[in-house]
Amino acid sequence: MALTPEDVKKIATLARLRFTPGEEERFAGQLAHVVEYIDQLQEFAGDVPDASAPGVRESEDLSQECLPRERFLANAPASMDGFLLVPEIKGGGGDA
Amino acid sequence: MPELWELSAEEIARRVRAREVSAAEVLESCLARTSQVEPLIGAYLEIFEGESRARAAEIDRRLAAGEDPGALAGVPVALKDNLSLEGRALTCGSRILAGYLAPYTATAVERLIAAGAVPVGRANMDEFAMGSSCESSAYQPTRNPWDLSRVPGGSSGGPTAAVAAGSVPLAFGSDTGGSIRQPAALCGVVGVKPTYGRVSRYGLVAFASSLDQIGPIARNVRDAALGLQVIAGADPRDATASEEPVGDYLERIEEGIAGQRIGVIREIDVAGLGGEVARNWQASLDRLAAAGAELVEVSVPSIGAAVAVYYVVATSEASANLARFDGVRYGFRSPEADNLADLYFESRGEGFGPEVKRRIMLGTFALSSGYYQAYYGRARGVLERMRRELDAAFGKAGLLVTPTTPSAAFRLGEKVDDPLAMYLSDIFTTPANLAGITATAVPSGAGSDGLPLSLQILGPRFGEAGVFRAARAFERELGWVVAPGFRGAEVGAG
Numbered sequence: 301m302a303l304t305p306e307d308v309k310k311i312a313t314l315a316r317l318r319f320t321p322g323e324e325e326r327f328a329g330q331l332a333h334v335v336e337y338i339d340q341l342q343e344f345a346g347d348v349p350d351a352s353a354p355g356v357r358e359s360e361d362l363s364q365e366c367l368p369r370e371r372f373l374a375n376a377p378a379s380m381d382g383f384l385l386v387p388e389i390k391g392g393g394g395d396a
Numbered sequence: 397m398p399e400l401w402e403l404s405a406e407e408i409a410r411r412v413r414a415r416e417v418s419a420a421e422v423l424e425s426c427l428a429r430t431s432q433v434e435p436l437i438g439a440y441l442e443i444f445e446g447e448s449r450a451r452a453a454e455i456d457r458r459l460a461a462g463e464d465p466g467a468l469a470g471v472p473v474a475l476k477d478n479l480s481l482e483g484r485a486l487t488c489g490s491r492i493l494a495g496y497l498a499p500y501t502a503t504a505v506e507r508l509i510a511a512g513a514v515p516v517g518r519a520n521m522d523e524f525a526m527g528s529s530c531e532s533s534a535y536q537p538t539r540n541p542w543d544l545s546r547v548p549g550g551s552s553g554g555p556t557a558a559v560a561a562g563s564v565p566l567a568f569g570s571d572t573g574g575s576i577r578q579p580a581a582l583c584g585v586v587g588v589k590p591t592y593g594r595v596s597r598y599g600l601v602a603f604a605s606s607l608d609q610i611g612p613i614a615r616n617v618r619d620a621a622l623g624l625q626v627i628a629g630a631d632p633r634d635a636t637a638s639e640e641p642v643g644d645y646l647e648r649i650e651e652g653i654a655g656q657r658i659g660v661i662r663e664i665d666v667a668g669l670g671g672e673v674a675r676n677w678q679a680s681l682d683r684l685a686a687a688g689a690e691l692v693e694v695s696v697p698s699i700g701a702a703v704a705v706y707y708v709v710a711t712s713e714a715s716a717n718l719a720r721f722d723g724v725r726y727g728f729r730s731p732e733a734d735n736l737a738d739l740y741f742e743s744r745g746e747g748f749g750p751e752v753k754r755r756i757m758l759g760t761f762a763l764s765s766g767y768y769q770a771y772y773g774r775a776r777g778v779l780e781r782m783r784r785e786l787d788a789a790f791g792k793a794g795l796l797v798t799p800t801t802p803s804a805a806f807r808l809g810e811k812v813d814d815p816l817a818m819y820l821s822d823i824f825t826t827p828a829n830l831a832g833i834t835a836t837a838v839p840s841g842a843g844s845d846g847l848p849l850s851l852q853i854l855g856p857r858f859g860e861a862g863v864f865r866a867a868r869a870f871e872r873e874l875g876w877v878v879a880p881g882f883r884g885a886e887v888g889a890g
Contacts (some may be wrong), residue, residue: 302402303453303761307476307761308757311757311761311764312757312758314634314764315715315741315757316552316719316741316742316744317741317744317745317748317753317756317757318462318742318744318745318746319745319753323598323750323753327753327754327757328655328798329848330754330816331754331757331758331761333815333816334754334758334815334816334819335758335761337704337819338704338707338708338771340701340704341701341704341705341771341778342448342770342774343525344698344701344777344778344781345774346773348774348777348778348780348781348836349780349781349841350782358635359632359635363401367499367500368436370501372499373649373727374441374497374499374726375495375496375497375499375727376725376726377723377726377727377728377729378726378729380871381668383723384725386724386736386738386739387734387738387739388455388734388735388737388824389735389736390735391737391738392733392734392735392736392738392741
């Protein structure tokens, strides 16, 4: 399938990525090229087994110590009184 | 007599444990070599001079006190910049992790240190391990020690170039679609992608969790086997780390491959690649036969779809894994935003480089409503089919072989504007990740241009010992010496 700059804009919003207009155009071309290549998978329609999840050993559901708060917050871009600090939570967003 | 930096990891550990040389002497030799070659190749993002000296001194103290520091006593190792070492910076080659300090140590790194290894630095990589040339690092490109105008491969280009250039005898990277084997091929060294679950991923920054594995890079097969031996095994902190016993990889490594059935995949048309790769491939098959292997043809009909499957599955997982980098909890935060939603968009938009953005976009697309079944669902199905076909092939031949890469090292800048061409350099390496099996890249000589080429040996799940045995037999038959010439250095060094 062909990807339009509008498709790219929509995917960028879902992915929480901001692009410059120049990037948007370049990415639309490059992604379209890759998607065209990936479309070869459509030839396998109706000819593939059900995908099974790889075997994972479930560990026991036990409460364990996690990273101490101060060590975690040492990497935070901004914190206050032991909490992460973020800007105003209302407004803004993507193009959607 | 060779310099200490030229010795194998195995020989260094033997001499250090026998107290013939000190860990400090080995480290100084490697650091001196590093200061010679690093201005040419740019393999490291950071060198831990102080910390590595302290660690080497500690190993010497323990030896003096009669203790045995372990199988890698005094062996300097380089770590790809996505392996956590507590208190050290960890950037994954990305601007979005600038300033981040690892709050804990990866299990594999913990095991290396417990075995006496000395981490000497953080080695460069494609941003978040996404790339096949090391050019997508936000910090610097790394150059191929054989020819400085060429890429070292990627994503583990830094650790691999460091090993090839003699900075360290052993390094550790991660391989999601070929990120250890492809650079190993381009730099003329040995690289191992272990079976999925053979090595704990705890402390490895996730790219595609169902495909990622940590593995060793070395100048010879025995060192690679020793490196994997140390880091392999179960880990309660990674539910996907297998409890399958590890075994001794070196015990029977010299036994050769007389009578071993080795499968050649019918659907991979190496002759069609032409040139040096095709000639070298034929010579490699002749060498395997000369070592006593019986070559048989096997069929893996869906293998041609591996890159397509890989770029759906890996990017889908990446788009989910990289959602955590949002400017809130760690790493880069855009100063531009004045509300939370903009903070996400701006921090990710400014913090991620173009290749990471492309892959997040591709994964988001493949998982999005209306396309999920046609892309992600279909890719998982083809993956399952390929896995079954490979299982059947291993029923006919204990091991399979392919070239590791479709070409020798390409030039810097050659593929940066053509993502698909870059992706196709992983054409022979992605099937092992998709099927969860093990594969090793072993040098197969050089083309007439002097650039290294490589043979890939694939084994079934937990078949590492057999792969190492075959790789060692091949290495013996070839008699390859890793001696890069730093072509182009006379121009830049003046």
